[in-house]
Structures are given as structure tokens and as C-alpha cells.
Amino acid sequence: MKRIIFAGAGHANIVALRRLGRRRIGAELVLVNDGPQAWYTGALPALIRGDITSSQAAIDLPALAAHCGARFIDARVAGFSDHALRLAAADPLDFDFLAIAIGGTMIADGVKPIPDLLRRLEALRPLASPGLGILGSGAAGVEIALAARQRLGPSAEICLCGKTLLPRAPARARRIALRYLATARIELVSELPARHDALIRAYTPEPDMAVRQTLQLFGEDHVFAAGDCAKFPSPVARSGAIAVRQGRVLAANLRASVRAAPLQAFKPPPATLAIMRLDGSRALAWYGGTTVHGVLPSRLKAWLDRRWLEG
Numbered sequence: 639m640k641r642i643i644f645a646g647a648g649h650a651n652i653v654a655l656r657r658l659g660r661r662r663i664g665a666e667l668v669l670v671n672d673g674p675q676a677w678y679t680g681a682l683p684a685l686i687r688g689d690i691t692s693s694q695a696a697i698d699l700p701a702l703a704a705h706c707g708a709r710f711i712d713a714r715v716a717g718f719s720d721h722a723l724r725l726a727a728a729d730p731l732d733f734d735f736l737a738i739a740i741g742g743t744m745i746a747d748g749v750k751p752i753p754d755l756l757r758r759l760e761a762l763r764p765l766a767s768p769g770l771g772i773l774g775s776g777a778a779g780v781e782i783a784l785a786a787r788q789r790l791g792p793s794a795e796i797c798l799c800g801k802t803l804l805p806r807a808p809a810r811a812r813r814i815a816l817r818y819l820a821t822a823r824i825e826l827v828s829e830l831p832a833r834h835d836a837l838i839r840a841y842t843p844e845p846d847m848a849v850r851q852t853l854q855l856f857g858e859d860h861v862f863a864a865g866d867c868a869k870f871p872s873p874v875a876r877s878g879a880i881a882v883r884q885g886r887v888l889a890a891n892l893r894a895s896v897r898a899a900p901l902q903a904f905k906p907p908p909a910t911l912a913i914m915r916l917d918g919s920r921a922l923a924w925y926g927g928t929t930v931h932g933v934l935p936s937r938l939k940a941w942l943d944r945r946w947l948e949g
């Protein structure tokens with residue numbers, strides 16, 4: 639029987655595992671992740687605000703694997719050569735096909751791992767007037783800044799540092815976000831002030847695993863990569879929504895590979911729905927040039943989040 643290893647529980651691998659697990663494709667499925675939980679960044683603002691608990695913001699991977707008829711291995715992937723996956727502090731694993739979804743490169747002071755970020759924010763709470771600098775003024779930076787205001791209270795000095803606020807959003811969405819930032823007394827700056835007690839880098843570094851549109855690595859037909867770690871010939875937006883779409887192609891291509899059938903190409907959509915939490919009950923959504931804000935997008939996001947986490 640062929641063996642497929644899913645290295646890292648990124649969105650694309652979770653989608654592919656759920657799909658292949660349902661259809662029982664006659665291959666042994668193995669999921670390897672550096673920890674038993676897949677943290678969901680979409681739920682991070684609610685987690686920072688204290689609206690949900692950690693168990694409501696992560697997928698239980700041993701349970702997911704069991705449900706999909708897969709084996710779960712809690713280990714850090716250290717690399718691969720030919721048909722062997724190298725693991726830190728464990729024996730290598732042989733594979734016929736490998737799917738890599740380990741997310742973007744880890745950076746110091748980054749958003750991931752999420753438990754570290756929560757600890758860093760918690761360490762600020764006893765300070766009289768904590769200074770928090772957030773680097774990156776995209777959706778992640780704005781969501782974290784607004785949630786941190788609620789977590790740290792009115793005495794915290796929070797600033798958001800970036801060249802352009804929400805660079806991929808329509809102008810109306812930008813104006814609404816600016817209004818919320820101003821009300822929350824979050825300063826938008828182009829350079830971080832020298833005084834800050836903690837820094838959060840709310841951006842993902844450029845990906846480094848070069849893939850073809852079939853998600854196969856160049857020169858490695860049996861190895862696939864998707865999500866924030868995958869670098870396409872032309873740049874593709876990096877988000878959970880895009881990674882989920884790649885997961886559908888990944889599932890189809892792993893199935894086709896087992897059967898030696900032709901593979902599909904991943905085609906990025908012209909636009910995806912973006913929904914950003916503003917507070918506990920309101921969200922800001924945009925699709926192409928259309929912007930909606932208020933309770934409705936917040937309910938839609940809560941439903942989408944639940945659907946993702948509960949499978």
C-alpha cells in the first residue's frame with residue numbers, strides 16, 4: 639500500500655486529509671505536526687480578547703487523524719530527501735507521496751506559535767502602562783491591535799506600524815478600520831517608537847518552497863507543498879481561504895498520484911472574501927470592491943470559523 643505523509647497541519651493538509659479520509663483511497667495516511675493542536679489564526683482576535691478558550695481556537699489533531707483513518711505523529715519535520723522524511727528526535731519515515739503545509743517561516747516576535755504570542759501579551763498585563771508595537775498594518779495587524787486594546791485595557795500604549803493600512807482592501811474598508819483604530823486610541827505610525835515593552839510582527843515572510851501550479855515541487859513529482867510555505871511562479875495571496883482552495887487541489891492530486899492519473903492545476907480566484915474582526919460583535923468584510931461592516935459579517939465569520947474548526 640502507498641504511504642502519503644502530511645507534513646504540518648496547515649489548512650491545505652487538513653482539507654486534503656479530511657477529503658481523502660472520507661473517500662478511503664487505499665493509501666496509508668500519516669499526519670505529522672509539531673504538537674497535537676492546529677491553532678486557527680482566524681480565531682486569534684477572539685482568543686486575545688478572552689471571548690473563547692484555547693480549545694475553541696484549535697483543531698485536536700489526534701482526533702482528526704483518528705476520524706480520517708490516519709496515524710498521527712507528534713514530531714517536528716527537519717527535512718526530506720528522496721522518499722524519506724527526517725524528523726527531529728525521531729526515526730525517519732518513508733513515504734511514497736509527501737504533502738508539506740508547515741505555514742510561513744517562523745520569525746522572532748511573530749504571531750506564530752500562538753501560545754507564545756498569548757504569553758507575551760499576558761506578560762504585559764501587570765505593567766502600569768504597557769507599550770505594545772505591532773509591525774504590519776494588514777488585516778492581521780489591525781485585528782490584533784483592536785483585540786489587544788480590549789485585553790490590555792485603556793492604559794496601554796498601542797501603535798500599529800506600516801506603510802499602508804489594509805493594502806488589499808477597498809478604500810471604504812480602510813476608512814472604517816481607521817475609525818475603529820482611532821476610537822480605540824491606536825496610533826498608526828510609519829516607524830515604531832523606541833519605547834515599547836513588546837513587539838508583534840504581524841506579517842508572514844515571503845515563502846521559500848518553489849512549487850508548480852499542480853502544487854508539486856520543481857523536480858520532485860512526488861512532493862507537494864501548499865499554503866503560506868508555497869511559492870508559486872506568479873505571486874499568490876497568502877491566507878487561510880486560499881490555502882483551503884489549494885487543499886482541494888492537493889486532495890485531488892494526491893488521489894491522482896496514487897492512481898498514476900493526470901494532475902489538476904491550482905488556479906487562484908480573482909477575489910476572495912476577507913472578514914476581519916473589529917470587536918466582539920462586529921466585523922468588516924470585503925470582496926473585490928464591495929465592503930460590508932457590522933453584525934452580519936461577524937455572524938458569518940463565527941459560522942465559517944465553527945465550520946472550519948469542527949470539520
Ligand SMILES: Cc1cc2nc3c(=O)[nH]c(=O)nc-3n(C[C@H](O)[C@H](O)[C@H](O)COP(=O)(O)OP(=O)(O)OC[C@H]3O[C@@H](n4cnc5c(N)ncnc54)[C@H](O)[C@@H]3O)c2cc1C
Nearest residue numbers: 646647648649672679680715740741778865866877878879
Ligand atoms: C491574526 C491573524 C488572523 C488571520 N485571519 C485570517 C482569516 O480570518 N482568514 C484567512 O483566510 N486568513 C487569515 N489569516 C492568515 C492565515 O492565518 C494564514 O495565511 C494561514 O494560517 C495559512 O497558513 P498555513 O495553512 O500555510 O499554515 P499554518 O496555519 O501556519 O499551519 C502550519 C502548521 O504546521 C505546523 N508546523 C510548522 N512547522 C512545522 C515543522 N517543522 N514540523 C511539523 N509541523 C510544523 C504548525 O504547528 C501548524 O500546525 C490570519 C492571520 C493572522 C496572523
